[in-house]
Amino acid sequence: MIKSGWSWRLGLSFCILLIGFPATAAITLVNADGSTTSLEKPADTVVTLSPNLTEMVFAAGGSSKLKAVVEWSDYPQAAKSLPRIGDAFRLDMEQLLKLKPDLVIAWDSGNPTEVLDKIESLGIPVWRTGVSTPEQIADLLENIGQALSTSETATSAASDYRRQLEALRKQYQDTPPFRYFIQLHPKPLYTVNGEHLITRALSLCHGENIFTSLAVLAPAVSTEAVLSAAPEVIFYTQSDNPGSIQNDAIKTWIPWLGNSHKPRFTQLNPDWITRPGPRLLAGIHQACQPQQPK
CATH class of the missing domain: 3.40.50.1980 (Nitrogenase molybdenum iron protein domain)
Incomplete structure (x- = not known):
């Protein structure tokens, strides 16, 4: 009887364990x-x-x-x-x-x-x-x-x-600071603020977004506001597709740029820099490499 009672208790305990601890x-x-x-x-x-x-x-x-x-x-x-x-x-x-x-x-x-x-x-x-x-x-x-x-x-x-990412950080740690504007779309003119992933990514090579303080994550801005801030670099996202509206990016600025201010234009692959994922690393390199001292 003692043996049977022990077996019964052991079986009950095992059932409780199965109920209490699911397989997954x-x-x-x-x-x-x-x-x-x-x-x-x-x-x-x-x-x-x-x-x-x-x-x-x-x-x-x-x-x-x-x-x-x-x-x-x-x-x-x-x-x-x-x-x-x-x-x-x-x-x-x-x-x-x-x-x-x-x-x-x-x-x-x-x-x-x-x-x-x-x-x-x-x-x-x-x-x-x-x-x-x-x-x-x-x-x-x-x-x-x-x-x-x-x-x-x-x-x-x-x-x-x-x-x-750490290798990129070391590669570009001595990049001189530069002020930039990033153009995500030419008409209307869209950019990003300081809270956006792109801004934080480009800070890796000491890029300073001219619209960091704006409240909206991806605001529309005016051409005049960009020019008055006088960025040293204008990043523009351009598709490889010749028919893309992004191919008109630089044309947006030609009538506005005088002899007094000529920013450097740097083309970025939109799939790399605007899609948060592993390929952001390629976007960071594409943006930062041209900003190195000659």
């Missing part, structure tokens, strides 16, 4: 505003709502779990073959529901709040990500790895990114 632990993801999104287990069916997040999921080793993306998700090459469910602002909710994703990864400053709220109202978890410094890109890679159970690949990618 829950995952808590921190949103850009500090709130959290919880998953019962790592996500297997993922949708990204921003091209840079598509890149990040691939870099973190989660490409096999990525089932749909938005327009302009064109890197890496394999991303071009994934189904599109709309763009950053308008989504095909019916198609999204058919996919039955267990996680939608959104960009907090790029996707409309009402769209994300709608997705959540359908019972689909939304992770509202964001970064404000180059260093945080590595952190996000690791967090994506946690969310998708691809931590080994994600950790390796994050470590490689941090190593390259």
Whole structure:
């Protein structure tokens, strides 16, 4: 009887352990505003709502779990073959529901709040990500790895990114300070303020944004305001596509520039400098290298 009682207690204890400790632990993801999104287990069916997040999921080793993306998700090459469910602002909710994703990864400053709220109202978890410094890109890679159970690949990618970022910091640590204007779009004329990731990235080589103090993250400015600030460098983002509106970037300034002030023009690849992801490193190098003393 003693032996049978012991066996019964042992069996009961084992059942309690199974109930108390699930095979896969829950995952808590921190949103850009500090709130959290919880998953019962790592996500297997993922949708990204921003091209840079598509890149990040691939870099973190989660490409096999990525089932749909938005327009302009064109890197890496394999991303071009994934189904599109709309763009950053308008989504095909019916198609999204058919996919039955267990996680939608959104960009907090790029996707409309009402769209994300709608997705959540359908019972689909939304992770509202964001970064404000180059260093945080590595952190996000690791967090994506946690969310998708691809931590080994994600950790390796994050470590490689941090190593390259530190190498760039050392390479450009002696760059003389320079004042710049970055033109994201010529008509209307859009730029970024001091809180933007681009500004913080270019500070690595001592670039000083002439519109640092503006309140809006990506404000529209006037040509007169730019010229009165007299930047030493004008960065402009230009696509390789000859038909792109960005190819008119320098033409915007030709009628305004006199002999008294001639800034240096530096072309930047928009996919590198404006998409928060691992390729930001290439954008930093492209911006900083021409500013070195001859």
